[in-house]
Amino acid sequence: ITFLQISFSTNIFRINYISFSSFVLMLFREGFGGIVLGLLLSWIGVRLMNKSDDGNTLIIISLALVSFGSWLVTKIDVSEPLTMVITGIVIGNSRAQQGVSIESKRTLTNFWIIIDELLNAFLFVLVGIEVLEMNFSGKYIIAGIIIFLISLIARYISVTISMLLTEMSIKKNFCKNNLVITWAGLRGGVSIVLALSIPVEHRILHIFSIIYIAVLLSIFIQGISFRKVLEKAYVEE
Numbered sequence: 001i002t003f004l005q006i007s008f009s010t011n012i013f014r015i016n017y018i019s020f021s022s023f024v025l026m027l028f029r030e031g032f033g034g035i036v037l038g039l040l041l042s043w044i045g046v047r048l049m050n051k052s053d054d055g056n057t058l059i060i061i062s063l064a065l066v067s068f069g070s071w072l073v074t075k076i077d078v079s080e081p082l083t084m085v086i087t088g089i090v091i092g093n094s095r096a097q098q099g100v101s102i103e104s105k106r107t108l109t110n111f112w113i114i115i116d117e118l119l120n121a122f123l124f125v126l127v128g129i130e131v132l133e134m135n136f137s138g139k140y141i142i143a144g145i146i147i148f149l150i151s152l153i154a155r156y157i158s159v160t161i162s163m164l165l166t167e168m169s170i171k172k173n174f175c176k177n178n179l180v181i182t183w184a185g186l187r188g189g190v191s192i193v194l195a196l197s198i199p200v201e202h203r204i205l206h207i208f209s210i211i212y213i214a215v216l217l218s219i220f221i222q223g224i225s226f227r228k229v230l231e232k233a234y235v236e237e
Contacts, residue, residue, distance in 0.1 A: 033078035038086025041069050045087065046094050053100055055107025062091075062108060081194065123189055126196060127212075134209045143206075144213025148187070148221075151214065156182040176233045183229050187218035 045065045049058055065087060073080040159181050163174065195211040 029077065030079045031082060033076065034073070034080070034082030035086055037069070037073065037076070037078055038083040039090060041065050041083070041087045042090035042094070045091050049091075049100055053104050055104040055111075058100070058104055058108040059111050062112070081190075120189060123193060123196075127192060130196070130208055131212070134212065135206055136209065136213075140206055140209045141213055143210045145217065147210055148214040148217040151187060151218070152182065155185050159185075173233075180229060180233050183222055183226055186222050187215045191215055 045061060048061050052058065052061070066084065069083055069087060070080060073083050156178060159178050163178060191211050192208075192215060195208045198207065
């Protein structure tokens, strides 16, 4: 889905031919550029938030970051989801907010929890509308299963690389920890939002059908069996 979004945002499908190097450069600009911009916005956000200990002011700063970031990514052609994710992760886990009280942080957190709940409710309405037109033919179900398996493998590889970079060594239960973290990463709202965010003029209905099937498999298989995976990995040692 991310590749499709990048392709549509850069009008790649309006070009008859594009070289592999140009495609890689485009992905690098969208991906790496999104990470850099997210880090820059989060750096600005943390420093602005440190100058105020008022919850309402923190909310305004966070909204300004989202609005400005969403506008800026359209001007420099980088990944908007990646930019916002990096910004949120860095600000949310920053230890530099020493001048912000717990009460102000709680006010900011509660605001975004409410926004999250409202957007989830709106998302479920959109999903309900899309499901009415979904195609559940055999080839799409098979494609959904394949996407589900690929996402599991890709997540395990990314978790392994992240663990190696952070721990710089292979510790006891390294594989078990990676498996548990991988199995805990359910596909859900973000995947569906990305599928729905493809421009309407380029909307391919079976893309949403495939992603929806992969999300259902993730919820039912990973979600239902997660407790058993934990017990097998740790309790029975």
